[in-house]
Amino acid sequence: MFGTSGIRGPVGDEVTADLALAVGRAVGIDAERVVVGRDPRESGAFLTDALTAGLRESGTDVVDLGLAATPTVGRAVAWESADAGVSITASHNPPQDNGIKLWQPSGQAYDADLRERVEDRIRTAEADLVAWDAVGERTTVDATPRHRDALVDAVDLAEPLSVVVDVGNGAGGVTVDALTALGCEVETLNAQPDGSFPGRPSEPTAENCQSLASLVGNTDADLGIAHDGDADRMRAVTADGDFLSGDVLLALFGRAAADAGETVAVPVDTSLAVADYLAEAGIETTRTPVGDVYVAAAASEPGVAFGGEPSGAWIWPTETLCPDGPLAACKIAAMAGERPLADRAADIETYPIRRTSVDVADKAAVMERVRERVADKYDSVSTLDGVRVDRGDAWFLVRASGTQPLVRVTAEAREEDRAAAVFEEAQTLLSKATV
Structure with missing residues (x-):
């Protein structure tokens, strides 16, 4: 249920x-x-x-x-x-x-x-x-005015920015209120709440937020923000109109929130680039199952300064253990005010990562067959959430969605050809398990 x-x-x-x-x-x-x-x-x-x-x-x-x-x-x-x-x-x-x-x-x-x-x-x-x-x-x-005030109190803007906020016809108007109160010039897209989501699909992906990226990239805006229907997620666009990946955002937020010796909680499908970038600053990572409830649980532990998911859920435990998209919007605005997001993102070496989702009739049965096949074939296997196989220079993850009749496949390596090969390996494994 x-x-x-x-x-x-x-x-x-x-x-x-x-x-x-x-x-x-x-x-x-x-x-x-x-x-x-x-x-x-x-x-x-x-x-x-x-x-x-x-x-x-x-x-x-x-x-x-x-x-x-x-x-x-x-x-x-x-x-x-x-x-x-x-x-x-x-x-x-x-x-x-x-x-x-x-x-x-x-x-x-x-x-x-x-x-x-x-x-x-x-x-x-x-x-x-x-x-x-x-x-x-x-x-x-x-309660929205109190949330707005909490957001304003949580950040310091070096200077007011020009920000475009794509509310996605959802409930995230508090972001507009908070950024305006912080002195930003705010333009909105899809700001009228409408549960049929006429402006774009609710999920704030690069594909769904092309209008936001185009508007930001072709104007003098410093930043673009996008939410989903209930604003627990936040994604961002640079002043150049580039939609930042969730892994890059996770790396940026983690580096800003944690000090050397502290830890950032990340789910098992997170890119190696995040751990590599954080390690440069002496920040460790701890893996959790996918889902904000698991990231929040890890973020509540001593020494964990931040937790996030590449899907767009961001948790600052000193503020709240609920993913707070509007807080993330204000945090990223403060970061952009100190240094352009494009410059920050350029510091992160990214690796080829492949993701796909496959519709299945019985995801529990499929995942059981995947586990059996993996146990017989590989040595370095984690079943923290789904099945994650470490191939030394690469990894792949096969896991059932927690909310939809899907099995998701993720694969990554530091080289393009290797990523493609491991992704195909994982897809073949799943294909055989669905027969």
Whole structure:
């Protein structure tokens, strides 16, 4: 039911009002106060109502943030002295999907144990409903201004910049507010919240953000910012109009956040270029499974200064353990104000890395066959998340998506020909496992 990023799926099929009601009842058993917010998807309104009903009939008070970025929800759990937070969002998924993601007071997503507890309660229809005169209250709070103020306080801009922000028709307008408050000249793309995502697909990839890159590259803008539907992700464009890879951003953020002797948490599909660049400054890396909940858990450990994912999730543990795309936008603006992003990126030696995704009918069965084949063939294998094979001068990873019926393949080497060969090797392995 719960993937690494909560519940996600097509509305009316996997994600229904009945499910939202059941989640509300399950969370409400041991929560006295819960913060709830949603992205602009039309289905979010009735899913919020259903989830809120389940909470209130359990005697739980609800703080309704309305339309709010996921990091606003994550931060507001502590601000509102709540026991949990709920984001009604499918993040970067297409408009026909929606989802439910649960947050702890620290801002970290529910971990495996907490998710399993909620799942068990839903399966057994466990509930603790109260009498008619003991139902929880529902109050409305606008937490976005407080989030904006926290972002402004978190960074220092050497000088105001000209920034283009592609909000992606999502909930990330707080980025525009914060950058404006910091003195930046801000131009927006797709700023009107619309859960059908008419401006571009929600996921902020290079392909989907071509208009942003073109506008930044052909104007005097210093920086471009792009978010997904709930603004937990952030990607960036240099003043030259180049869309930076997630690995380059991870390297830049990690180097800026950590000092020598400290550690940066990265998922298993991260480029070797990140570790190499950080090592130059005496910064170590620790690998985690893919998913912000795992990166956040690692980032909460002593000595870990930052955690991030190449997909665009960035975590500064001293601020919040929720991936905060608007905070990342302000951080990258501060960096660009001190030195152009293109110059910073040029310092990072990048390597050829290949990624693809394959639709599969039963990803669990496919991955089991992959593990069996790899165990028989290779010596250096990690099963921390999926199957990662170290080939000495190269590596490849085969892992099931936590939110979609896909198996993802990643391969990298420091030389182009070697990367192509290892990528083909991994694809062949997966192909044989899907037969």
